Amino acid sequence: MHPEIEPYESGTLEVGEGHRLYWEVCGNPEGKPAVVLHGGPGSGSTAGTRRFFDPAAYRIVQFDQRMCGRSTPHASEPGADLSTNTTDHLIADVERLRVHLGVERWLVEGGSWGCVLALAYAQRHPERVSEMVLCALATGRRAETDLLTRDLGALLPDAWARFRDGVPESDRDGDLADAYHRLLMHPDPTVHHKAARDWCGWEDALVPEAPPNPRFDDPAFALGFARIVTHFWRHGSWLQDEQLLRGAGTLAGIPVKLIQGRLDLGNLLGTPWQLASVLPNAELEIVDAGHRAAGALAEAVAKATDTFR
Secondary structure: OOOOOOOOOOEEEEEEOOOEEEEEEEEEOOEEEEEEEEEOOOOOHHHHHHHHHOOOOEEEEOOOOOOOOOEEOOOOOOOOOOOOOHHHHHHHHHHHHHHHHOOOOOEEEEOOOHHHHHHHHHHHHHHEEEEEEEOOOOOHHHHHHHHOOOOHHOOOHHHHHHHHHOOOOOOOOHHHHHHHHHOOOOHHHHHHHHHHHHHHHHHHHHOOOOOHHHHHHOHHHHHHHHOOOOOOOOHHHOOOOOHHHHHHHHHHOOOEEEEEEEEOOOHHHHHHHHHHHHHHOEEEEEEEEOOOOOOHHHHHHHHHHOOOO
């Protein structure tokens, strides 16, 4: 991992429908442009991901996707309207930010949901992507969200029972993301904050190798995060099933580094190997790590970006 650094420039960008995105730039103003697409969806950017890049070599761009982090409005606000927060909106936002910052082409880095958004953006705008570094791999398939909301209950029965029982009994055999979203959008704070705690408790259970995420202790963060992720998952992330795997051929000519933790429970679907088999210029590295971009996984990402500087 590279040293901790602070932004030398930051601001907000109006992207339409009343949304303003927080963005920041770190590293070398004359360096190779790189953009970080954070996970969740709804996690917001963090200072730690700046350390994936050599600050002497890269111009590192981070931003908070719609309705999370320091972008406004925030999904935790009363009466929050998520209807203009979709995958297509986020792809367009990445392009608006690229133009705003005067970037011709950039390396795209993303993990987990950020990997999904990175693939969707690159397939829409391959001419704007110089390289890709993707970790905690996902493609936005229904099978992946079904695994995370239901199938892993077989491995984590106690935690999953608590998660399932957080919704009304009539909803427990259906789409749990949809059921939770209805509770999360309920106007009663007692109802929506409990649903946020229950959802985020399950999120922590899915990463058994790591301590609980401290950001979930913030009720506003937990509520906004849970609202956004359930909003996307209940709509299949506005992607046709396996769309990003089928469209991988459009990325021919773009070097791609894929990094996956051996202990990541998402491995049960084989997503890393499926991606590596369809991306024309991909190299897959498996490391002894889980889903969160820390430790060996984060070090492997930093090593991957070093190869492109």
